[in-house]
Amino acid sequence: DVKVTQSSRYLVKRxxxxxxxxxxxxxxxxxxxxxxxxxxxxxxLIYFSYDVKMKEKGDIPEGYSVSREKKxxxxxxxxxxxxxxxxxxxxxSSSFQGSIQYFGAxxxxxxx
Amino acid sequence: EDKVVQSPxxxxxxxxxxxxxxxxxxxxxxxxxxxxxQEKKAPTFLFMLTSSGIEKKSGRLSSILDKKELSSILxxxxxxxxxxxxxLCAVLTFSGAGSYQLTFGKGTKLSVIP
Numbered sequence: 001d002v003k004v005t006q007s008s009r010y011l012v013k014r015x016x017x018x019x020x021x022x023x024x025x026x027x028x029x030x031x032x033x034x035x036x037x038x039x040x041x042x043x044x045l046i047y048f049s050y051d052v053k054m055k056e057k058g059d060i061p062e063g064y065s066v067s068r069e070k071k072x073x074x075x076x077x078x079x080x081x082x083x084x085x086x087x088x089x090x091x092x093s094s095s096f097q098g099s100i101q102y103f104g105a106x107x108x109x110x111x112x
Numbered sequence: 113e114d115k116v117v118q119s120p121x122x123x124x125x126x127x128x129x130x131x132x133x134x135x136x137x138x139x140x141x142x143x144x145x146x147x148x149x150q151e152k153k154a155p156t157f158l159f160m161l162t163s164s165g166i167e168k169k170s171g172r173l174s175s176i177l178d179k180k181e182l183s184s185i186l187x188x189x190x191x192x193x194x195x196x197x198x199x200l201c202a203v204l205t206f207s208g209a210g211s212y213q214l215t216f217g218k219g220t221k222l223s224v225i226p
Binding site: 004033035040041042043044045048050056058090097098100101102103104105106 | 143144146148153154155156157160200202204206211212213214215216217218219
């Protein structure tokens with residue numbers, strides 16, 4: 001079974017803090033993705049990565065950065081958290097380009 | 113801009129009913145359409161459809177793609193309370209830069225009442 005693990009289920013941070021969301025997959029997948037999910041807006045792609053140290057912007061990258069130093073780990077970084085970044089963050093991975101994406105359980109982030 | 117539209121946005125049915133969820137899309141470089149079920153946490157994969165007219169089935173769930181109409185339906189027969197979830201439709205497209213991208217609809221929230 002594919003396992004995508006996100007380090008925190010719930011997180012509460014203050015405005016201006018630097019926030020790290022971690023995602024680890026155990027299936028040697030090439031591709032990893034970060035989405036955010038908001039009511040009425042669905043899932044939107046923030047960043048994705050097709051290889052170690054490689055990243056590409058998704059639809060809403062502003063205010064976020066990512067890091068992929070190892071194949072199994074993909075981190076989402078909020079450099080200076082803002083209240084409009086309160087959301088559910090979902091990480092996903094897939095074995096090759098165009099294949100099925102498998103999701104982690106999500107991190108519900110609240111920025112106060 | 114790629115667009116995926118699901119309807120209805122929410123649906124309440126009684127146990128035993130049959131439901132049909134709709135997904136339509138306007139995208140460039142279509143590769144496949146995926147359905148996911150999301151309960152309290154991670155979306156879980158249901159179906160991937162690439163060819164038109166071929167039904168995929170898993171138990172009481174089935175889905176079919178119509179590339180001419182740019183749409184797909186997800187059917188659930190004899191619904192149970194455990195089917196209550198948000199059903200997400202997503203379209204996989206191939207970008208000119210050599211990468212693939214998944215665009216999601218807003219989801220259909222299904223509530224099955226006993």
